[in-house]
Amino acid sequence: MDGVAAMKWFLPVLSVVAAIVVFWYLACVPMNVKFAMMTAERQGVVVSPEGVQARRDMSAILLAVRNPVVWADTWTQDKPRLPAPHQVVAELWKTTAEVKPTSKRSLVFHAWVTLSATLAGFVIGAGAGIILAVGIVHSRAMDMSVMPWAIASQTIPILAIAPMIIVVLNSFGVQGLLPKAIISAYLSFFPVVVGMVKGLRSPGPMDLDQMRTWSATRAQTFWKLRLPASAPYLFASLKIGVASSLVGTIVAELPAGGGQGLGFRLLSGSYYGQTVQIWAALFATAILAAGLVAIISGIERGTLKRMGLA
Amino acid sequence: MITASGLDLTFETNDGPVQALRDVNLEIEKGDFVSFIGPSGCGKTTFLRTIAALETPTGGEITVNGMHPEEARKARAYGYVFQAAGLYPWRTIAGNIRLPLEIMGFSKAEQTRRVAEVLELVDLETFGRKFPWQLSGGMQQRASIARSLSFDADILLMDEPFGALDEIVRDHLNEELLKLWARTGKTIGFVTHSIPEAVYLSTKIVVMSPRPGRITDVIESPLPRERPLDIRDSPEFLEIAHRVREGLRAGHAYD
Structure with missing residues (x-):
C-alpha cells in the first residue's frame, strides 16, 4: 500500500524533473549554436549558411533547426553560454568529491564560508526581528516609529547598500564574517518582524478579554497567550528569513572579496567566462537554501506537533 | 451580591455616541440564577461585561460583592464563560x-x-x-x-455559552448546568436570546430592549429549583414564557 501511495507522487514529480531537464538540453542548442557552428566550420564541416558574417543577425532558433549536425557539440563546449545539465553535475562532482574540502578549489569550502556567515546573520536578524516585533506589539510609539523604517529599509536595493556597509566596516577594521553577517541580517530581520507582529497580534479580543477576567499581567498574557499563538507565524517567517539571509550573504560576498564563499565563486566565474563554474555555484547555493529551509521545516513540524497544533 | 443602580453606559463611536445602557437598576441575590434576555443591541452582554469590569459605566453605581467591579475581579469574585x-x-x-x-x-x-x-x-x-x-x-x-x-469564584457570568450549539446538545447542557448550580450554589448571570432556555434555567429573568438598552421587565420565576426537562410542558412554564415574550414584544413596539 505504501509503495502504491509513494508512486502516486513519485511519478508526477519525476515527470516534472524530466521535463525540466529535457527543456534545459533543448535550450542549450540555440544558446550555444553560433559558437558550435563556428568551431564546426573551422574543422571543415559544412553548415548553413556559411560564414560568421552571414549568420550574425539570424535567429538562433532558426540556425539550430537548420543545423542538426552541430547539436551534439552545443552540449560539450568548454565555455558555453548555457552549460548542459551533465556539465554542471560533472563540475559539482569535480569540485566537491574530487578535491579536499579544505581546498580553495572545493565548493564545500566555499559553501561552508557562506553558510557560517548566513547562520550568523540569520541568528542576528531573526533575534532582532523577534525583539522588534515584541516592542512593536507592546508599544504604540514603537509601532508608529519602527515599522515605517523597517519597511523603508527593505526598499533600498541591497546591491547598492552592501558595498557601503563593507567599506564602512572595513575602515573600522571589521572584516571577514561579520560584515557579511550584518548584510545577511539586514535582509532576514524584515520577514521575521512582519510575521511575528502578525502572530503576536493573532489572539482575538475574546482571548484578551479572557486574560483580563483573570487579572493577568501583560507579561503573563505575553508568555501564555501571545507567544505560543505566534509560533506558526514565526516558523513561516523564519523560512523566508533564512532564504533571505543566504541571498544577503551571497550579495555581500560580491564586493567583500577575500576570495572565499559561493558569492565569490559566482563573481570569479563571471570574470573568466567560466559559465559551468557559475552554474555549479548557483546549484550549490540552491541546495544550501533548500537544506536550510528543510531544517527549519523539520523544527517547525516537531515543535507544532508537540504543541498540538499540527 | 450584585447591585446596579441608575447605571448608564454610552459608547463613543464614529457615528456619534451610542447609549448601550440607560438607567439600569437591578439586585442579584446570592445563589440566584439570573438570565438576561432580549434582542441584539439591548445591552445584555454589555451589562454582563460591566459586572466583569470589561466595560466601564459612564454613570450610576455598580457593586459586586459590595466592591467596585475592578476590585471584585482582583478578589476573584467571578468566572466568565464566553460565547x-x-x-x-x-x-x-x-x-x-x-x-x-x-x-x-x-x-x-x-x-x-x-x-x-x-x-x-x-x-x-x-x-x-x-x-x-x-x-x-x-x-x-x-x-x-x-x-x-x-x-x-462565587459568581459565574455566562455570555450565550450555548449559542453556537445545536438544540439537543443545548438541552443536555442546560440540564447539566442546573445540576452544577445546585451542587455548587454559585450565583449565575446568564445571557441568552432563547426564551425556553431563559425560563428553564432561571430564578429571575431580566427582559431587556434596545435603543437605548434598558430593562423592561424582571420576572421572578415561581418554578421549583429542581427542574426536569419536561417541566417545559407545564402550564407554569408556558405562562412565564408568555410573559417574557410579551415583554420582548413591548420593547420592540417602540420602533
Whole structure:
C-alpha cells in the first residue's frame, strides 16, 4: 500500500524533473549554436549558411533547426553560454568529491564560508526581528516609529547598500564574517518582524478579554497567550528569513572579496567566462537554501506537533 | 451580591455616541440564577461585561460583592464563560483549565487537585489529556465552564455559552448546568436570546430592549429549583414564557 501511495507522487514529480531537464538540453542548442557552428566550420564541416558574417543577425532558433549536425557539440563546449545539465553535475562532482574540502578549489569550502556567515546573520536578524516585533506589539510609539523604517529599509536595493556597509566596516577594521553577517541580517530581520507582529497580534479580543477576567499581567498574557499563538507565524517567517539571509550573504560576498564563499565563486566565474563554474555555484547555493529551509521545516513540524497544533 | 443602580453606559463611536445602557437598576441575590434576555443591541452582554469590569459605566453605581467591579475581579469574585469556548489549541484540556490557576499563582499540587475536581464536575474526567480539537463543541464548552469554576469564584457570568450549539446538545447542557448550580450554589448571570432556555434555567429573568438598552421587565420565576426537562410542558412554564415574550414584544413596539 505504501509503495502504491509513494508512486502516486513519485511519478508526477519525476515527470516534472524530466521535463525540466529535457527543456534545459533543448535550450542549450540555440544558446550555444553560433559558437558550435563556428568551431564546426573551422574543422571543415559544412553548415548553413556559411560564414560568421552571414549568420550574425539570424535567429538562433532558426540556425539550430537548420543545423542538426552541430547539436551534439552545443552540449560539450568548454565555455558555453548555457552549460548542459551533465556539465554542471560533472563540475559539482569535480569540485566537491574530487578535491579536499579544505581546498580553495572545493565548493564545500566555499559553501561552508557562506553558510557560517548566513547562520550568523540569520541568528542576528531573526533575534532582532523577534525583539522588534515584541516592542512593536507592546508599544504604540514603537509601532508608529519602527515599522515605517523597517519597511523603508527593505526598499533600498541591497546591491547598492552592501558595498557601503563593507567599506564602512572595513575602515573600522571589521572584516571577514561579520560584515557579511550584518548584510545577511539586514535582509532576514524584515520577514521575521512582519510575521511575528502578525502572530503576536493573532489572539482575538475574546482571548484578551479572557486574560483580563483573570487579572493577568501583560507579561503573563505575553508568555501564555501571545507567544505560543505566534509560533506558526514565526516558523513561516523564519523560512523566508533564512532564504533571505543566504541571498544577503551571497550579495555581500560580491564586493567583500577575500576570495572565499559561493558569492565569490559566482563573481570569479563571471570574470573568466567560466559559465559551468557559475552554474555549479548557483546549484550549490540552491541546495544550501533548500537544506536550510528543510531544517527549519523539520523544527517547525516537531515543535507544532508537540504543541498540538499540527 | 450584585447591585446596579441608575447605571448608564454610552459608547463613543464614529457615528456619534451610542447609549448601550440607560438607567439600569437591578439586585442579584446570592445563589440566584439570573438570565438576561432580549434582542441584539439591548445591552445584555454589555451589562454582563460591566459586572466583569470589561466595560466601564459612564454613570450610576455598580457593586459586586459590595466592591467596585475592578476590585471584585482582583478578589476573584467571578468566572466568565464566553460565547466561544476559547480553549488554547496548544494546551490540553487539563492544561487549559490549569491556565487561570497558573496566572493566579496557585501551587502545582493545588492546580492538579483543582483541575481534577472541576473536570469531574463537568463529567470530563477522562478527557484531561486530550487536545481541544479532539472534543465536540459541547464538550469544549463544558471544559470552558470547568475552567471558569476552577478558582472557586462565587459568581459565574455566562455570555450565550450555548449559542453556537445545536438544540439537543443545548438541552443536555442546560440540564447539566442546573445540576452544577445546585451542587455548587454559585450565583449565575446568564445571557441568552432563547426564551425556553431563559425560563428553564432561571430564578429571575431580566427582559431587556434596545435603543437605548434598558430593562423592561424582571420576572421572578415561581418554578421549583429542581427542574426536569419536561417541566417545559407545564402550564407554569408556558405562562412565564408568555410573559417574557410579551415583554420582548413591548420593547420592540417602540420602533
